[in-house]
Amino acid sequence: MSTGIQRARGASPFSRGGFLAVLVVGFIAFLAMLYFIAAGDTGEPDSGGEAHAAADGINGYSGLARLLKANGYTVETSRSRAGLETTDLLILTPPAFTDPEEFAEILNNREYLGPTLVILPKWQAIKPRDDVIEADEERMQDDWVSLIDASAQDWTSELPPPFKLTHEIEKLEDDAATSWGGLELSGELPTRTISYAESGAGLEPLIVDAGGHALAVQVVGEEGSEYYENAHWVMFVAEPDLMNNYGLADPTRAAAALALVREAGYGDTDAITIDLTLNGYGGSVNLLTLAFQPPFLAATLCLILALLIVGWRAFLRFGPTAAPAQEIAFGKRRLVSNGAGLIVRARRMRLLGEPYIALIERKLAHALGLARADEETLDAAVSRRLPGEESFSSRAARLREAERPVDILRAAQALYELLHKTSGHSEREASR
Structure with missing residues (x-):
């Protein structure tokens, strides 16, 4: 029986150049997909209203990250729980309804690792309503949010000592009461709705408003305690309008944000990690991330090189379509x-x-x-x-x-x- 292969008489539907273009574009797209998945950048839009270092909304902290970089800091926005183990200054932006036990565990683990700065949440934000979008359609951007209300965070009172503090919200009647001072700086808050922490034992106020409310405090613990003597202190910024995109619109508040960061890092840190995992970004390292990190990077590069060789070999062998001959000839x-x-x-x-x-x-x-x-x-x-x-x-x-x-x-x-x-x-x- 015949098992030969004969060439079809018709020409190939693809030219060699066309085939090479399809191969190259597909290969580049595949590599790009692997890279962006490994980096955690999947193109998903921000859910809107969340306050974290990747948010460009008025209550987000992307401006803080850019401000720190502009002032010579090395800033990393961490999407991995491993970022919580850094010995550099760690900035945490916990969301509302944070689990106090989980958060207390993070703070306890940080005591002998490195300094920590916590910016407490304040604003409830949503995507702008349709009537707001229509009224300002020309300037409207996808990451804009509307601030609808401010709420106190009760979970902070459930933290163990020395981190336990009471978080309060107050709406002031007089614009003059929105003034603040501390760390050799003074200025005005952007709104009459203020967020503060009630002063207590082991809390050292750093910035206060005109009414004496502590807008930012350093947790120093009881004098003579193990935490006071040996641990890295934790700073709580109860008024996020000092450090979020809303607050950084004012040069004085931007200077206060830099002063708070210097104070939290004892004035000698130049590397800062801003955590995103508490806001639901990352939390674990996937296989693609590992593939592009040592020691697996070498194997990944070898695999990519092998794919290139196989693709080039297939390109050189490409030609007119081959069709099988008649299995049983007539006659x-x-x-x-x-x-x-x-x-x-x-x-x-x-x-x-x-x-x-x-x-x-x-x-x-x-x-x-x-x-x-x-x-x-x-x-x-x-x-x-x-x-x-x-x-x-x-x-x-x-x-x-x-x-x-x-x-x-x-x-x-x-x-x-x-x-x-x-x-x-x-x-x-x-x-x-």
Whole structure:
């Protein structure tokens, strides 16, 4: 049976250049997808209203990250829980309804790792309403939010000492009461709704408003305690409008934000990590992230190189479409060839002896003009026609006794030669 492959006559539907372009674009897109997934940048829009370092809304802290970078700090926004283990200054922006036990565990683990600055949440924010968007459609951006209310965080009072504090919200009647001072700076808050922490034992106010409310406090603990003597202190900024995008619109409040960061880092830190995991970003390292980090990066690069080699090899072998040939061709010759091939593969050549002897016997009798086709009659006729030739019965006996394929073929060839000689002699006699 034929298993050959033949080329189709039609031209390839793709040119070599077109195929190369599709291959390159697809490969680059695949690598880009792997990179952005590993980096955690999947293109998902911000849910709106959340206050964290990746949020550009009025209550977000992306401006703080840019401000710190502009002032020479090395800033990393961490999407991994491993970022909580940094020895550098860690800035936490916990959301509303934070689990106090989980948060207390983070603060306890930080005591001997490094300083921590906590910016408490204040504003409840949502995406702007349709009427607001329509009224200011030309300036409206996707990351804009509307501040609808401010709420105190009760979970802070459930923290264990020395981190326990009471968070309060107050709406002031007089604009003058929105003034603040501390860390050799003073200014005005952007709104009459203020957020503060009630002063208590172990809390050192850093910035206070006109009414004496503590807008930012340093947790120093009780004097003489282990925390006071050896631990890294934690700073709570109860009034986020000192450090969020809303507050940083004012140069004085921006200066206060830098002063708070310097104070939290003891004035000698130049590397800052801003956590995003508490706001629901990241929390674990996926396999793609590991693939692009040592020591797995070497294996990833080898795999990419292997894919390039395979792609280039496929490109060089690209050509007209190959189509399989006819499995069973038409015609008597092909039918005989396929039948013979089947017999050879089945190794049943010894079964061909008797049928072949009978075939030659009939043809030889016809060539000699005999009515009877037995071996004795054929031997006598061959002896008269071709004196000295080996008899038909002797050649047939060799074919019957042959077992090896080569012996079978030789014996069959001998019978065919006898038929050929007899037929040739008869033709010469008839031509005279």
